[in-house]
Amino acid sequence: MLSILMPVFNERERVERAIAEVLDTQLPTEFELIVVDDGSTDGTREILRGLVSDGHASGRVQLFEHPENRGKGAAIQTALAEARGEFAAIFDADLEYDPTDLGLLMPPLLDGRTNACFGVRAFDGYTSHSFLFVLGNKGVTFACNVLFNVYLHDIMTCHKMIRTDVFRSLPLRSPGFAIEPEITARLVQRGERIFEVPVHYRARATDEGKKLTAVDGFRVVGTLLRCRFSDPSRR
Numbered sequence: 413m414l415s416i417l418m419p420v421f422n423e424r425e426r427v428e429r430a431i432a433e434v435l436d437t438q439l440p441t442e443f444e445l446i447v448v449d450d451g452s453t454d455g456t457r458e459i460l461r462g463l464v465s466d467g468h469a470s471g472r473v474q475l476f477e478h479p480e481n482r483g484k485g486a487a488i489q490t491a492l493a494e495a496r497g498e499f500a501a502i503f504d505a506d507l508e509y510d511p512t513d514l515g516l517l518m519p520p521l522l523d524g525r526t527n528a529c530f531g532v533r534a535f536d537g538y539t540s541h542s543f544l545f546v547l548g549n550k551g552v553t554f555a556c557n558v559l560f561n562v563y564l565h566d567i568m569t570c571h572k573m574i575r576t577d578v579f580r581s582l583p584l585r586s587p588g589f590a591i592e593p594e595i596t597a598r599l600v601q602r603g604e605r606i607f608e609v610p611v612h613y614r615a616r617a618t619d620e621g622k623k624l625t626a627v628d629g630f631r632v633v634g635t636l637l638r639c640r641f642s643d644p645s646r647r
């Protein structure tokens with residue numbers, strides 16, 4: 413079984429559609445959807461409570477709540493602790509990714525080729541958000557490749573699918589968006605070979621609710637440096 417981990421923060425315009433699309437997706441194995449509302453203040457929490465009590469998502473979604481915003485990393489950790497599947501995948505509620513692409517990440521895990529598979533985004537004029545956004549993404553990926561002597565294409569992708577026991581064993585402590593490079597760094601330090609497959613992507617504009625900023629880029633680099641020069645066996 414696959415556990416889909418969905419961190420949510422202030423996504424009232426999209427969260428209902430995002431959950432419906434995930435639940436309607438045909439995957440090569442059974443799956444559960446674990447949603448963590450990370451202290452939303454825009455009405456998202458009330459929408460989620462309604463979804464899990466009646467309608468299409470009733471009985472098909474586990475909902476957990478943080479009383480206040482703690483960050484994407486903290487929400488992922490909460491969801492991961494509740495996962496029952498052999499594999500766990502992160503899926504954001506912002507509709508930038510296509511949930512059907514989760515099926516593309518599964519074969520390398522199901523046949524034992526790897527314990528971790530990432531979906532690599534193709535950035536073009538329609539999907540890239542901005543030149544600086546793409547440049548920043550490529551920059552932090554390059555930094556990871558240099559620091560850890562690997563060759564990956566997209567360390568910040570949300571589409572990360574990992575064996576649940578391996579995922580839980582990683583010494584993760586970043587509460588925010590820096591959880592993404594931290595997952596990558598800790599996997600590489602454990603000797604895991606990360607499989608990559610192309611996936612669809614359409615970045616939101618800032619006025620559509622895009623939350624990443626230039627400051628997050630510096631946090632990502634700081635996280636990579638911390639991981640590179642710390643003991644990967646200690647949390």
